[in-house]
Amino acid sequence: MKVGIIGATGYGGIELIRLLSSHPFFHIYSIYSSSQEGMQLKDVYPHLSHEKWKLQDIDPVQIAKDVDLVFTATPSGISSQLVPDLIDAGVKVVDLSGDFRLKEEEVYEQWYKKPSAPTTYLNQAVYGLSEWFAEEVTSSSFIANPGCYPTATLLALAPLVKNGLIEEDSIIVDAKSGISGAGKGLSSATHYAETNENFKIYKVNQHQHIPEIEQVLTRWNGNIKPITFSTHLVPMTRGIMSTVYAKAKSDMTFEDLHALYLASYEGAPFVRVREKGKFPSTKEVCGSNYCDIGLAFDERTKRITVVAVIDNLVKGAAGQAIQNANIMMGYEQQTGLTFVPVYP
CATH class of the missing domain: 3.30.360.10 (Dihydrodipicolinate Reductase; domain 2)
Known part of the structure; x- marks a missing residue:
């Protein structure tokens, strides 16, 4: 399955790249950045010098044509503007920002101090606390990944x-x-x-x-x-x-x-x-x-x-996002995530 990552140069995005690189079913097809488009990812993160990914501009219409699933790892206030177009284009989305977790617009605006996403899309988003809401995640195509x-x-x-x-x-x-x-x-x-x-x-x-x-x-x-x-x-x-x-x-x-x-x-x-x-x-x-x-x-x-x-960055962000994507797509939830902690 072709996946895209929006916000690939942030900590959540780069952790998605690390974890998805060894996933048996999700293939990173494209990565996107609003501030560093055109650059090679290895120029931003030298530890990925073996990879050839180029950061692309964020164009929801083109993204919908290219990939089947999108992870949005953007700061709050940005996903609310991007995700509706992706949802309308029929792309499956796992959003790692806080923009779709709260169900009431006024509550979001009170606590985040930013304009809220429209209620229509807030209502579509399933809160992806994997251990407790897996059944809802299974039947959804739009997941609001919980905060850390x-x-x-x-x-x-x-x-x-x-x-x-x-x-x-x-x-x-x-x-x-x-x-x-x-x-x-x-x-x-x-x-x-x-x-x-x-x-x-x-x-x-x-x-x-x-x-x-x-x-x-x-x-x-x-x-x-x-x-x-x-x-x-x-x-x-x-x-x-x-x-x-x-x-x-x-x-x-x-x-x-x-x-x-x-x-x-x-x-x-x-x-x-x-x-x-x-x-x-x-x-x-x-x-x-x-x-x-x-x-x-x-x-x-x-x-x-x-x-x-x-x-x-893993269970609190990228790892749980992949866990939710696994559940959504019908894979075993631990697929691509069965690695032991780094110690010491």
């Missing part, structure tokens, strides 16, 4: 929220990300001198992933109240750790909690649940499509702690 923080956080919370086991107003999320999560663009916040040997909180109560997480949580349980969600920048390249706290509604044991998660993710090849007293670290999933989960239950406070780690 929401992926880790929702996988951590899903068994508790779907089964009504926690107080609806008790969710607190303490999340941390490597610097690549901010994208390739330069800013003072991601400058080496600002991030090296530094650890800082940002976008306190204002992160654009908050409504995305709440939208899915309330879909599972309409009584869920607004969450407390804090994000921190860690001086590392890759990785997200989402530590989630919630209060249990009734008495339980760790064994009950652990059994719930094992059962919930029994058929999920990319979610690995740790044993009692063992918690994952970001390095243990680096370069992979895994989400590793550790659990704790404090019988004294009745508070549940769930720790989820992912690689923000």
Whole structure:
């Protein structure tokens, strides 16, 4: 199957190229960039000097003629302008931006500070949290790939929220990300001198992933109240750790909690649940499509702690996008993604 990648020079785009290069069914036919068209990709990324790809201008009409499936790995505010033309032309799309995740235009504009895509296309997009919405992905041709923080956080919370086991107003999320999560663009916040040997909180109560997480949580349980969600920048390249706290509604044991998660993710090849007293670290999933989960239950406070780690560029972006594309096209979801984490 011929695929195209729009936004191929960003971190999400270049990770798509790395992963798709060894995919048995998806063939990278063309790559596109709005700012570096005409250049050879090897001139932008020398580690790809063995490849002959040339960056093409973004022309939705021509793209629709050339490829069967498009991954859009563009900054928010750009996909909303490009994707409708691709959808109308009959191309299958997996969008890695945040432009089609939120179902209400005014909510998107409030949190992203940009014009929203039209409601018609927002309604067509299926939210691709692969482990929980695979059935919808299977019957769709347009996937809104989840954000990196929401992926880790929702996988951590899903068994508790779907089964009504926690107080609806008790969710607190303490999340941390490597610097690549901010994208390739330069800013003072991601400058080496600002991030090296530094650890800082940002976008306190204002992160654009908050409504995305709440939208899915309330879909599972309409009584869920607004969450407390804090994000921190860690001086590392890759990785997200989402530590989630919630209060249990009734008495339980760790064994009950652990059994719930094992059962919930029994058929999920990319979610690995740790044993009692063992918690994952970001390095243990680096370069992979895994989400590793550790659990704790404090019988004294009745508070549940769930720790989820992912690689923000793989399970939090390109890897999950390919996982969704596999499901959409009827392939085994782990096709082209069965590689072990890079360690150390």
